[in-house]
Amino acid sequence: MVKPGADGERVRAALVALGAWPTAVVDGGRLAFVLEPCSTAVPLDALRAVAGVDGVAAPREACPLVARQAGQPVVVAGVPVGPGAAPVLLAGPCSVESEAQIHELAARVAAAGGRFLRGGAFKPRTSPYAFQGHGEPALDWLAAAARAHGLGVVTEAMSERAAERVAAVADLVQIGSRNMSNSALLRAVAETRRPVLLKRGMAATVDEWLQAGEYCLLHGAAGVIFCERGVRGFDAATRNLLDLGAVALLAHVHRQPVVVDPSHAAGRRDLVAPLARAALAAGAAGLLVECHDDPARALSDGPQALPSAALAGLLEVSR
Ligand code: PEP
Ligand code: MN
Numbered sequence: 592m593v594k595p596g597a598d599g600e601r602v603r604a605a606l607v608a609l610g611a612w613p614t615a616v617v618d619g620g621r622l623a624f625v626l627e628p629c630s631t632a633v634p635l636d637a638l639r640a641v642a643g644v645d646g647v648a649a650p651r652e653a654c655p656l657v658a659r660q661a662g663q664p665v666v667v668a669g670v671p672v673g674p675g676a677a678p679v680l681l682a683g684p685c686s687v688e689s690e691a692q693i694h695e696l697a698a699r700v701a702a703a704g705g706r707f708l709r710g711g712a713f714k715p716r717t718s719p720y721a722f723q724g725h726g727e728p729a730l731d732w733l734a735a736a737a738r739a740h741g742l743g744v745v746t747e748a749m750s751e752r753a754a755e756r757v758a759a760v761a762d763l764v765q766i767g768s769r770n771m772s773n774s775a776l777l778r779a780v781a782e783t784r785r786p787v788l789l790k791r792g793m794a795a796t797v798d799e800w801l802q803a804g805e806y807c808l809l810h811g812a813a814g815v816i817f818c819e820r821g822v823r824g825f826d827a828a829t830r831n832l833l834d835l836g837a838v839a840l841l842a843h844v845h846r847q848p849v850v851v852d853p854s855h856a857a858g859r860r861d862l863v864a865p866l867a868r869a870a871l872a873a874g875a876a877g878l879l880v881e882c883h884d885d886p887a888r889a890l891s892d893g894p895q896a897l898p899s900a901a902l903a904g905l906l907e908v909s910r
Pocket of ligand 1: 767768790820855
């Protein structure tokens, strides 16, 4: 709100000089400026100190709990992920296919400097005829393999029924893209108090994604790590359209922990490394990558699986 009689143009220029983008509105007959969301974050005290300003109202925060975790990493199994922490590699097969397979890949992920072993036991597949995961036994194989190699466990919970069982083995519980807006599932997973890896819905806006994160924190999740995995684009030349603008926005403006899954974004292994480099440059706090050493026989997502020997170079750009 501008003081009665003050020079509105001067107030506007002072706000612009602070990095704000003010739009003039008339509120109850008085001149006021609304600061557009693309404004640089200016502390309220600095706004109040502008000559001619008569009162500053902060907008109601849509996601206060998400805002509260801004600027700090989420610590998962002792590993910080997010602002201020070194980028981390979370890697493993799309699906946990057998006890032997997951032990072999755990060794390779650990050797490549990965900190977390990923692998699906319950698989959200587009076709009901596609492999749906080995279910509960796979959770135990995954956990044993990760522990044997000093890795944390990331795996997906697809149903409220399985939330507790998944959280009993997972250090980080994944919510898949197809379930980002399933608020009952978000709540059931959050109530286990584990941190959540929240994949962006394939057609979700950034606001919807942040609000899904708010659901998790409201219901008890120890933290939320956002994961961009590509959105449904107009062009199927790549499997999905990796939205690196959203990654930069979350990392640099919202200052949230955000990791990138270049595997599901690319849908093909030759694009995984270049997208990973771009993701780290945009501010990603880590990479979630699928690998397999016999991709032709993979039970899911073979075309995008990297050979495990290619994992070691992925974080190089950040060093
Ligand atoms: C996955 O990570 O295996 C997966 C199914 O991913 P998304 O939910 O992003 O499709
Ligand atoms: Mn997959």
